[in-house]
Amino acid sequence: MQQKLNLYNTLTRKKEEFEPLHAPLVGMYVCGPTVYGEPHLGHARSAVTFDVLYRYLKYQGYKVRYVRNITDVGHLENDADEGEDKIQKRAKLEHLEPMEVVNHYTNIYHNEMQKLNVLQPDIEPRASGHIIEQIALIQEILDNGLAYVVNGSVYFDVLAYNKDRKYGKLSGRNIEDLIGNTRTLEGQDEKRAPFDFALWKKASPSHIMRWPSPWSDGFPGWHLECSAMSRKYLGTSFDIHGGGLDLMFPHHECEIAQNQASCDHSDGARYWVHNNMITVNGQKMGKSLGNFINLSELFSGNHEMLEQAYSPMTIRFFILQAHYRSTLDFSNEALQAARKGYTKLMNGLRVLKKLEYPKDATAVEPDAKLNEELQKLAQDCFRGLNDDLNTAKTIASLFNLLKKINSLHLGQIKMEQLSRGTFDLMRDTFQELVLHVLGLQEESIGDMDEVLNLVLGFYKEAKEQKAYDKVDTIRAELKKQGIAIKDMKTGIDWAYEE
Ligand SMILES: [Zn+2]
Structure with missing residues (x-):
C-alpha cells in the first residue's frame, strides 16, 4: 500500500x-x-x-x-x-x-x-x-x-x-x-x-x-x-x-x-x-454521429437504444469497470452486468455493517496463512489504483475481498481466525475504496409506498387477530421512522408524524 x-x-x-x-x-x-x-x-x-x-x-x-x-x-x-x-x-x-x-x-x-x-x-x-x-x-x-x-x-x-x-x-x-x-x-x-x-x-x-x-x-x-x-x-x-x-x-x-x-x-x-472514448458497436459516440445518449435518457430509459432505465450508480459502475484508457463499448448487456456488479458491492457494504470483531477474541489462534491472504487481497485493491488508476483491476480485487467478507458472514471463516488488525484492514479497505474513492453510494431501492402498504397489511392482520402486542410494536417502530399510522373508519392509512 x-x-x-x-x-x-x-x-x-x-x-x-x-x-x-x-x-x-x-x-x-x-x-x-x-x-x-x-x-x-x-x-x-x-x-x-x-x-x-x-x-x-x-x-x-x-x-x-x-x-x-x-x-x-x-x-x-x-x-x-x-x-x-x-x-x-x-x-x-x-x-x-x-x-x-x-x-x-x-x-x-x-x-x-x-x-x-x-x-x-x-x-x-x-x-x-x-x-x-x-x-x-x-x-x-x-x-x-x-x-x-x-x-x-x-x-x-x-x-x-x-x-x-x-x-x-x-x-x-x-x-x-x-x-x-x-x-x-x-x-x-x-x-x-x-x-x-x-x-x-x-x-x-x-x-x-x-x-x-x-x-x-x-x-x-x-x-x-x-x-x-x-x-x-x-x-x-x-x-x-x-x-x-x-x-x-x-x-x-x-x-x-x-x-x-x-x-x-x-x-x-x-x-x-x-x-478514452465511449463507443457504440465499436463506433465513437458523438453528437455528429447521431448515436449519443444523454444522461437524462439513460436515467429514464427513454431512448430507442435502451431496453430499460439505468440508475446513476449503474452508469458510474459501468464507467469504472473499465480502465479509463480503454475504449468503453456501450450495450444494454454491459449496463445490466454493471448493475449486478454495483449491487454486489452494495451488499458487501451491508454485510460489513453487520460484522463486528468480538471483544474477547482470544479463544482461537489467528490463522497466519489466512491473515496473510487477506492482507494481500486488501493490498491488491490499491495496487490496481496505483497502476495508472486501473479501477477495473481494483473492482476485481474488491470482489475477491468480498468473497472473504461473505465467508465471514456465513460463518465459513470464524472471526477469531483473523487478527483485529486484519479485520480492520479488510473493512476499511472495502468501505473506503467503494464509498470514498470509487464514489459509489447506496441508491434507494423500490417504491417506499409499496413497502409501507405491505407493513400496513401486517398491521391490519394483527388488529383483526387482536394481537395487540404486535399492533403496538408496528406502531412504535414506524413512529421511530417518522411515520404515523392512521386508523380510520374507511381503512388504514399512514401520514408523516407531525
Ligand atoms: Zn480545455
Whole structure:
C-alpha cells in the first residue's frame, strides 16, 4: 500500500510515478463541458474518471486544487475556427440570450454530475469571466513574435513557433504530416498556414458574444481559455491536466503551444492524462454521429437504444469497470452486468455493517496463512489504483475481498481466525475504496409506498387477530421512522408524524 500512484503521461508516452511539484499540494486542471446541450455518456466518462483521480489523491493525503472550466464562449462549429458559435446558435434556435443557454445547460450539467456522485471542483471558472486574462496572454504571444494580426483577428504562427520548439509534441504529429493532411478550407485566407489557429477572432456584425480588445471587437479562440485559466489558478507549471482523448489534438496541443509561446515558456502541466472514448458497436459516440445518449435518457430509459432505465450508480459502475484508457463499448448487456456488479458491492457494504470483531477474541489462534491472504487481497485493491488508476483491476480485487467478507458472514471463516488488525484492514479497505474513492453510494431501492402498504397489511392482520402486542410494536417502530399510522373508519392509512 505504500506503493506510489503511477499515471500514464501522454506527453512522455509512458507510465510515470506521480510526484507533485509542491507536495502535499496538487494542482489539477480538467477541460469541462461546453454548455450548449445536455450532458451525455461521454461527459460522464471524463467527469467520473477525473473525479476518481481527485478522490484518490485526496485519500492519499494530498491537498488538491481541482479546476474544471465551463466553456461558455467561443467554441466554434469546427476546428477551423470558422462557423457559428455553438452557444449562439442554440440561443437563436430557442430565442434566448446566450447566457440563458449557458445557465440552463450549466445547471443541468451540475444536476446530472451530482446524481453520478461526482464531486464539485474547487474552482469552476468560466471562459466569459476571463476575457482580460486571455487578452493579456495573446499580447504576450504577439510580443514574443509567435502570433500575427490580420483584419482584427490574431492567429498563432505555428511555423515560427516550430523553429525553436515542437508543435505536435503531445499528439506525436509533425508539421510535415499536418501540411499533407490539412485541406485548405474556405474562409481560411487570413491564415498564413492551414494549421495556424485563432487566438482572437473579429466578430461579424451578427455575432452576439463579443468583447472589446486591442485588435477588434471579437471573442477568444477556443484553445485559449484553458491556457489562461489554468495559469491563473494553478500557476505556470502545475501537476495534472486532464481531458477526453478527443481533446488531445488540437485542443491540448494548442494549449501547450500557447503556454510555451507566452512569457512562461512552460508546458503548463507536467502530467497530461486522457480518458478514452465511449463507443457504440465499436463506433465513437458523438453528437455528429447521431448515436449519443444523454444522461437524462439513460436515467429514464427513454431512448430507442435502451431496453430499460439505468440508475446513476449503474452508469458510474459501468464507467469504472473499465480502465479509463480503454475504449468503453456501450450495450444494454454491459449496463445490466454493471448493475449486478454495483449491487454486489452494495451488499458487501451491508454485510460489513453487520460484522463486528468480538471483544474477547482470544479463544482461537489467528490463522497466519489466512491473515496473510487477506492482507494481500486488501493490498491488491490499491495496487490496481496505483497502476495508472486501473479501477477495473481494483473492482476485481474488491470482489475477491468480498468473497472473504461473505465467508465471514456465513460463518465459513470464524472471526477469531483473523487478527483485529486484519479485520480492520479488510473493512476499511472495502468501505473506503467503494464509498470514498470509487464514489459509489447506496441508491434507494423500490417504491417506499409499496413497502409501507405491505407493513400496513401486517398491521391490519394483527388488529383483526387482536394481537395487540404486535399492533403496538408496528406502531412504535414506524413512529421511530417518522411515520404515523392512521386508523380510520374507511381503512388504514399512514401520514408523516407531525
Ligand atoms: Zn480545455
